[in-house]
Every structure is written in C-alpha cells, then in structure tokens.
Amino acid sequence: MAKDFLKDTQDEYDVIVIGSGLAGMTSANILARQGYSVLLLEHHYQLGGMATWFKRQNGHIFDISLHGFPYGMLKSCRKYWTQEIADSIVPLRGVRFENPQFSLETTFTREDFTRLLIEKFSIEPETVKSFFDTARKMNFFDDQGKTTRELFEEFFPGRDDVVRLLMEPISYANGSTLEDPAITYGIVFSNFMQKGVYTFRGGTDRLVKLIKAEMEKNGVDVRIRTQVEKVEVSPDRRVTGVVVNGKRIGCKAIMSNSNIKGTILNLVGEEHFDPEFIEETKAVRLNNSSTQVYIALKPGDELNFCGDLLFHSEHNGFDIKAMLSKEVSSRTFSFYYPETRPGSDRSLIVSSTNANFSDWADLPEEQYEADKNHLIETTLDCLEQYVPNIRDRVDHLEASTPRTFQRYTQHLQGASFGTKFEGLKVSKELPEQIEGLYHAGSVGIIMSGWLGAVNYGVIVSNDVDKYLTPAAARI
Amino acid sequence: MAPEQIRSVILDILSRIAPDEDLSDLDDSVPFREQMELDSMDFLDIVMELRKLYRVQIPEEDYGELVTMDSTVTYLTPLLKDAESTV
Numbered sequence: 001m002a003k004d005f006l007k008d009t010q011d012e013y014d015v016i017v018i019g020s021g022l023a024g025m026t027s028a029n030i031l032a033r034q035g036y037s038v039l040l041l042e043h044h045y046q047l048g049g050m051a052t053w054f055k056r057q058n059g060h061i062f063d064i065s066l067h068g069f070p071y072g073m074l075k076s077c078r079k080y081w082t083q084e085i086a087d088s089i090v091p092l093r094g095v096r097f098e099n100p101q102f103s104l105e106t107t108f109t110r111e112d113f114t115r116l117l118i119e120k121f122s123i124e125p126e127t128v129k130s131f132f133d134t135a136r137k138m139n140f141f142d143d144q145g146k147t148t149r150e151l152f153e154e155f156f157p158g159r160d161d162v163v164r165l166l167m168e169p170i171s172y173a174n175g176s177t178l179e180d181p182a183i184t185y186g187i188v189f190s191n192f193m194q195k196g197v198y199t200f201r202g203g204t205d206r207l208v209k210l211i212k213a214e215m216e217k218n219g220v221d222v223r224i225r226t227q228v229e230k231v232e233v234s235p236d237r238r239v240t241g242v243v244v245n246g247k248r249i250g251c252k253a254i255m256s257n258s259n260i261k262g263t264i265l266n267l268v269g270e271e272h273f274d275p276e277f278i279e280e281t282k283a284v285r286l287n288n289s290s291t292q293v294y295i296a297l298k299p300g301d302e303l304n305f306c307g308d309l310l311f312h313s314e315h316n317g318f319d320i321k322a323m324l325s326k327e328v329s330s331r332t333f334s335f336y337y338p339e340t341r342p343g344s345d346r347s348l349i350v351s352s353t354n355a356n357f358s359d360w361a362d363l364p365e366e367q368y369e370a371d372k373n374h375l376i377e378t379t380l381d382c383l384e385q386y387v388p389n390i391r392d393r394v395d396h397l398e399a400s401t402p403r404t405f406q407r408y409t410q411h412l413q414g415a416s417f418g419t420k421f422e423g424l425k426v427s428k429e430l431p432e433q434i435e436g437l438y439h440a441g442s443v444g445i446i447m448s449g450w451l452g453a454v455n456y457g458v459i460v461s462n463d464v465d466k467y468l469t470p471a472a473a474r475i
Numbered sequence: 476m477a478p479e480q481i482r483s484v485i486l487d488i489l490s491r492i493a494p495d496e497d498l499s500d501l502d503d504s505v506p507f508r509e510q511m512e513l514d515s516m517d518f519l520d521i522v523m524e525l526r527k528l529y530r531v532q533i534p535e536e537d538y539g540e541l542v543t544m545d546s547t548v549t550y551l552t553p554l555l556k557d558a559e560s561t562v
Contacts (some may be wrong), residue, residue: 034527079492079520455516462523469530 005225005245012250013039013221013375014468016242017257018228018267020407021049022450026080026457027209028466030256031137031216032090034465039251041244047212049257049409050416050442051450053204056396060296061341063204063350065428067334068092068173068309069450071195076454085210095169095197096307098386101161101317103308109310110193119164125168131155132193137188140446145419148185160317167318168311172332174448175287175354175417184421191451197309203341231256231267231437251407253464254437257457259411260284260419260427260439272439273433281426287417287448288324288400291360293379296396303347306335310317326359328375331382332389349387351379355401357413372399408428417449418442431463437462444466478548480560482538485547487562488524492517525551529558 014036017028025047028040046052054063068419078086095108106112110132114175117123134155156162163178166189170176173192176184200207215222229255230243241250264273264281273281297303313330315322323330330435336348363371378400383390400415409416424444429435440460442448447456486498489507496511507513511528518541522533531554533541540550 030523034523076516078494079516092550458516459519462519465523465526466532469526 002468005223006247006249009039009221009223009247009249010037012241013038014251015253015464016041016249016251017255018242018263019049019257019441020041020047020050020222020224021257021441022453023442023447023457023460024049024255025215026454027255027257027461028220028222029211029215029218030458030461031464032215032220034108034238036459036468037221038219039221039249040223040244041228042222042224042228043410044408045224046208047222047224048204048208049388050405051204051208052106052408054207056296056398058296058299058395060346060348060396061203061205062267062294062296062350063334063336063340064292065450066204066300066340067199067336067350068095068169068197069199070191072191073198073454076451079210080215080454080458085207085214088207088210089198090201091195092197092199092308093161093305094307097165097168098310099164099313101164103233106439107196108192109196113163113165113193116165117162121159121165123159124158126380127155131188132190135186135193136190138183138190140183140187140424140444142183144181144183145239146182147381148176148182151182151185152178164313164318165413168330169309169311171320171323171354172352174445174452176320176445179320180445181421184409187446188449188452192275196412198310199340201340201342202365206341210299223367228258228267229445230269231263231472233268233272233434236246237272237434237436251469252330253438254461255464256432256437256439257441258439259286259415260423260443261407262410262412263432263439264354264426268434268437277426277433280422284422284423284426286411286413286415286421287445288354289357289405289414290400290416291328291355291402293350294396294398295351295374295383295390295394296401297347297349297393297396300345301347301393303335303387305355306333306338308335309333310335310386312382321419324354324356326355326371330380331379333383333386351383353373355402357406357415360401360403361413368401368403372401375399375401400406416441418447419444423444431467436467476552476555476558480551480562481548481551481555482544483562484528484560485521485544485551487506488521491522491524501544502546506542508543509534509544529555531555531558545554 017040019043032038074089097107117128228244232241310333315329332352334350406414421444425441427443440457
C-alpha cells in the first residue's frame, strides 16, 4: 500500500500553509511561535521551494539559488529563525563582470561601486552620491510611474555601460528589467549595496534541515508529498479548509505560498471572487523563467578563484531581449568552492540564464533533449576561458529548463521570480475577497528573492495573526 | 500595568529584536530610529510581540505612535491598564 503522507493529521488546524518556499516556511514558523496550530503542506518530496538543491552520484550536491542575498537576510534569520542559522550567513568574496564593455571585480558594496563609477566610468562624484541617495530613499508606496530605464537616463544619460554594471546583477537576482518601476530597482539595489552579497555556509540542504528542525520544535506539522487540490470556501466567502491528497482538512486561515495566480484561479476558483478582481488577477504578468547548467568538477579538483558570481556577456549593452533569448549570449556563473561546504573537496559551477517559458514549453521530446545538450555544450565552450580544460575536469553535467522549474515549483510557466509589480496588489487584497485567505510568496519584484520572500512571509503572518486574534480579546 | 512596567516590557522586546544595541542610555524622548538601527520590519515585530503577550491590537494607522519610548508608553497605557506585566 502507498505511504499515507497525511497519517495522523488533525481534522482541523488554525492555519494551513500551502507550499514550503521561504515565505511559506517563515509564515508557518512565526504563526506556530505565536501559538497557533499550523499544518504545512508541500507537494514535492523536499522542502524549500526555489531555495533548493539536488544530489547526484559521487556525492555531488548542487544548489539552485543559494548564491547572493543581501545582508538583511542575516538579521531576518536571527529574528524569524535561529541564531545558528544567522551565524551561517557569510559574505561572498567578489562579483566579477566580463563583457565587451568592461572587465572588473567588485565587493558589490556602495563604497566599491562609488569608487568604480568615479575611477573607471568617469562619473562625477556628486552624481554617484545623488544616485545612491535617491535609490535608498525609495519606498514601495512611492510613485510607480517612473521606470528603471528613466531612472538611469536621469543620472547616467547615454551610458549603457553604467546601466549594465548597475542592472545585470539585479536582473540575475530577481528577473527585473528596465521597464519595471524604478522603485523596485531602487529598493532591491539598496538592500544589496548596504553590505555586499552573502551566502549560506553549509549549503541549502543544511539551511533547510535547520529550518525544518526549528519548525518542528515550534510545533508545525510538516508534510511533504501532499498536493493541495482545492481550497474550500463557504458561500459567505470564508475559507473553511483544503482538500489535499483527496482528504479534507479544516482550518480557520490559509496562507498560500503557491503562485498567486495559481492560488486564485486554480486552487480557489474564479467563481468565488468579484469579477473585477479576477480580471486584475489575469492581468498580472509573470516574471520570466530560467535555464541552468550544473557542472561538478572531479573530486579534489582545485578550482582557481574566478569570483563567486561572474556576469558574462558577449552582447554590447544591457538588452533584456538578448538576455532572455534562447541564443544565449549572457550567462551568470555561480562558483561554489569547497569552503561553501566545510569538509568538502568539491568545486561546482552553476550557470544561470533568464529564459522564456514559451521557448521551451512545446518542444517535442527529441528536440527538447537536443536543445538541452546544445545549452550544456555552449555553456562549456564559454566556461573554458575561465576554467581551462573544463571538459577534462567535469565529473557530472546536466541542465534544467523552464519546464523543470514548472514541474518542481508548480509555478505557472516555470516563473522563477514570481510576478511583476502588479502582483503585489492582488496578493495583498486577497483577504478582502475571501476572509481568512492570505498569500505570501514571490510577487511584485520587491517581495522576491530570499530576503523579500522571508520578510513578506512575516508581514503577511502579522495580518493572519491579527485576523485570528478575536476582537473580544482586546484589552 | 503602570507606565514604568510598560517601559520595561518595550525594552525587553527591543533587546530581543536588536541584541547588539546598548539600550542602557536610550533617550525616551528621541525617536528609536535615531538611536538604533531599526527598520519597518522591526516595528512589525514589536506589534506582533505585544499582540502575542497581551492580545493588544495595534492598527496600522497607529504605528506612528510607536516613534519614541515616551509616545509608545503613552499610547499603550490605556490599552494595557488591566494587563499583568510579563517581565
């Protein structure tokens, strides 16, 4: 008989969390700490959502998205997780750019970027200062009319080399483009510039293991391989439970960490919402997806230092169409040296490229495999200039595509960075449509990435807590 | 709780949110943010902690009342007059 992944669940919980991305797990933990009974449901056999990893023969462990979150993650992990988790967050050494316009290495801090912009790009010091100050003062409720392109045009007119330096890493981090609101750029960029780029020592698997232990310590009922089929809503538009693996479980509130559009259109169903809200939901644009190539060197191969993150491009200027194109000319290499995982002798490289779901979705199987191989081969060709004799040194190779991301995260179109800015409004207004229904996850660019996801999980948990604390209890 | 007890409760919460800050010379009349590194997430934590400890609901439009120690204590005094201190 198949294993029952819902064995001994309660009939009812205060809160059911759908999905175990960083926002979902943080919500589950906070709400359990506040004293609620919490059930966390994850369809995959592994927790983490996009904060994930996989193991291959010979003991290789690949991280999918570990590299490069802002310093704020340390504080958030200390407050919402544990001191031990926070203590494992360490700075990366350096970020490197290689493209037809410039070649440089940086600590990715305001101080170093100021130096580079003045010395290497000959920008006036006052302009640099004024740009940083403007970005830092941005709030998410500010005017959204101005685009990132207009922001750059204001400070660095005609300088597509400067735009590339400022934009490439952020596009890699959250998929944003020059057409997105300037505030989304300013907020995320300033977060990074505060103190540089950080990673988690011990790898994503260790992080998620510590997170799981903490959730269980706080009483969260954690269940993997549990597919939520339906969110149950009463005629007066209140959540009453979910149907998961064919079983009904009741609850007072739901926190969906599933994709916002999938939550509304698939899990709940259009008929339970105002038609205007459904229109708005359908109009939310998803962010792009990605392809990745995973390269493990042979055990003991001492990879020379190539930077922690390397933004490689053969394209002139910052061009989002070129970045998304299947004819890849821009790649971001994440170099994972053995010290990422103390005690390990492994060097691994993950090459990431932003990609369109449509370019991969409907390929016949044979073509799909051929295109994946082409992606792997061209990536190795490119990597050869940084890691000589790469083909002789490789122990394991494979690639993922937007189809892979869709399968494991169930995000519509394999979106690897949630939604564009308008998704945030829909996410926040969800409880006004259906009482007790909340969403936290990658939306609106600013709530994406590791730090955005964790903090949005906290912000929405506060709303859930408010909802579940009866007004009568007010002192 | 008397105002002085409320002050202790707030100090206790702050010391957990910002363990690296020295709170011994906190000026009660000066905004928290001018004396320590607090961001909007930290204020959210204070609100959640008060709700957890005393089930007190602080609506978003009142977050501005939490700007200094003096204003926070003044705002919370009527709300917490019947509550027992946990510190």
